[in-house]
Amino acid sequence: MNRIVSSTPGRIRVRDKRLRNPARLDILEAELLKIEAINELHPNAAAGSMVVIFDPEQIDLSAFEVKVDAAADRALDASLSTENRSMKMRINRYAKVGMLGSLATSLALVAAGQKKGHAVAGGLFMACLGVHLTTHRKSLLR
Incomplete structure (x- = not known):
């Protein structure tokens, strides 16, 4: 082509x-x-x-x-x-997988009434989200 x-x-x-x-x-x-x-x-x-x-x-x-x-x-x-792949993009990929997994876990735990587990999974989600946003910080406010 x-x-x-x-x-x-x-x-x-x-x-x-x-x-x-x-x-x-x-x-x-x-x-x-x-x-x-x-x-x-x-x-x-x-x-x-x-x-x-x-x-x-x-x-x-x-x-x-x-x-x-x-x-x-x-x-x-x-x-x-x-x-x-650059190290930054590999770390970002793991962060995205971590966000998906922790979100699913958090939702399952809240449905089961496990508030402490839900809070821990939510904290893990927020940590992974922080990594993801840090990776893309230069393009966030364009």
């Missing part, structure tokens, strides 16, 4: 929302470095793009586009292990 959003002799921009993941952007960079004629790579994780500067005298533009598109397909189809 074509992810090339702009192409001029000497410059190509590849964009895909999955390239906002720095690990996937690194994979794309490694794939592109295998192609000859590339002079510079400018990754931008915030935009989910990669600008490729190449020598148009070494390779035909259409042939180069095919190679870049194939490299992008390989990079985007590569599976990412949880080891590539």
